[in-house]
Amino acid sequence: MATGQKGRNPRIYVWRIVRLNGELNMEKQVLATMSMGPKRLQASALSFNSRGNYLVGLASDFDHTICVFDWKNKGGPQLIREGSAHGGIVDTCKFNPYSESAFASCGEKHLKFWELGDTDLEMAAGLFGDLGEPLDQRTVVFNPRGNAISGVKSGDIYVWSSGTVQAKYANAHKENVIGLLYVDKIGLFSC
Numbered sequence: 221m222a223t224g225q226k227g228r229n230p231r232i233y234v235w236r237i238v239r240l241n242g243e244l245n246m247e248k249q250v251l252a253t254m255s256m257g258p259k260r261l262q263a264s265a266l267s268f269n270s271r272g273n274y275l276v277g278l279a280s281d282f283d284h285t286i287c288v289f290d291w292k293n294k295g296g297p298q299l300i301r302e303g304s305a306h307g308g309i310v311d312t313c314k315f316n317p318y319s320e321s322a323f324a325s326c327g328e329k330h331l332k333f334w335e336l337g338d339t340d341l342e343m344a345a346g347l348f349g350d351l352g353e354p355l356d357q358r359t360v361v362f363n364p365r366g367n368a369i370s371g372v373k374s375g376d377i378y379v380w381s382s383g384t385v386q387a388k389y390a391n392a393h394k395e396n397v398i399g400l401l402y403v404d405k406i407g408l409f410s411c
Contacts, residue, residue: 221234221235221237222234222235222266222268222275223235223266224256224262224263224264224266224277225262225263226261226262226263226280227261227262228258228260228261229255229256229257229258229260230255230256230260230261230262230263230279231253231254231255231256231263232253232254232255232256232263232266232275232277232289233250233252233253234250234251234252234253234254234275234291234297235249235250235251236249236250236251251291252291252292252296252297253297254275254277254287254289254291254297254299256277256279256285256287257279257285257287259281260279260280260281260285261279261280261281262279262280262281263277263278263279263280264278264279264280264312265277265278265311265312265313265314266278267313267314267315267323268315269315269319269320269321269323270315270316270317270318270319270320271320272292273290273291273292274288274289274290274291274300274315274320274321274336275288275289275291276288276289276313276314276315276323277289277313278305278310278312278313278325283304283305284304284305284306284307284309284310284327285302285303285304285305286301286302286303286304286305286313286325286334286341287299287301287302288300288301288302288336288341300336301336301337301340301341302341303340303341303343305325305327305332306325306327306328306330306332308327308328308329308330309327309328309356310325310326310327310328311326311327311328311356311357311358311359312325312326312327312358312359312360313325314360314361314362316362316366316368317362318362318364318366321335321336322334322335322336324360324362324368325360326357326358326359326360326370327356327357327358328356329354329355329356329357330345330346330354330357331345331346331357331360331368331370331378331380332344332345332346333345333346333368333383344383345383346368346380346383346384346385347383347384347385348384348385349384349385349386351378351385351386351387351388352378352385352388353372353374355372355373355374355376356372356373357370357371357372357373357378358370358371358372358373358396358397358398359371359397359398359399359400360400361400361401361402361408362402363402363404363408364404366381367379367380367381367386368380369400369402369408370400371396371397371398371399371400371410372397373395373396373397374395375391375392375393375394375395375396375397376388376389376390376391376392376397377389377392377397377400377408377410392410393410393411397410397411398411399411
């Protein structure tokens with residue numbers, strides 16, 4: 221699991237999860253430590269890729285910086301990609317659990333799809349099409365078919381395919397869908 225700090229130059233820690241056997245020295249449980257940089261203020265979202273070797277972190281700073289780390293690098297954790305997520309508020313950033321290199325970020329009136337390119341982060345802005353509206357997207361999950369599913373400030377839930385809203389569950393909630401969980405072979409949970 222990973223945790224992030226709040227404050228200047230926030231650190232991210234990757235932890236070994238073990239059953240408590242009386243050992244209270246947490247230093248032995250830290251597998252990796254990474255810095256988001258001195259201009260960052262907080263690690264506000266963290267997500268591992270499907271193989272567990274990459275970790276994406278979203279910083280709460282002016283640029284809403286996305287940092288992708290190869291935390292299992294043999295020479296020590298390494299920042300491999302960095303970019304600005306959006307000019308407005310970004311609520312979350314999450315790897316697609318069915319991909320080694322694709323993730324999404326969402327927030328104020330946007331959802332963006334990202335891919336780890338050869339040298340840079342590649343980004344495509346989600347298109348709302350005829351079904352969606354450019355409203356705040358609060359959370360995002362993925363299903364095994366490759367669709368992104370986002371929770372909308374209005375209470376709707378959008379299903380994205382090929383970067384565009386393809387389906388909409390109107391009024392799934394009275395307002396603000398802030399949590400989504402997709403469980404394979406069971407379905408979608410929302411709150």
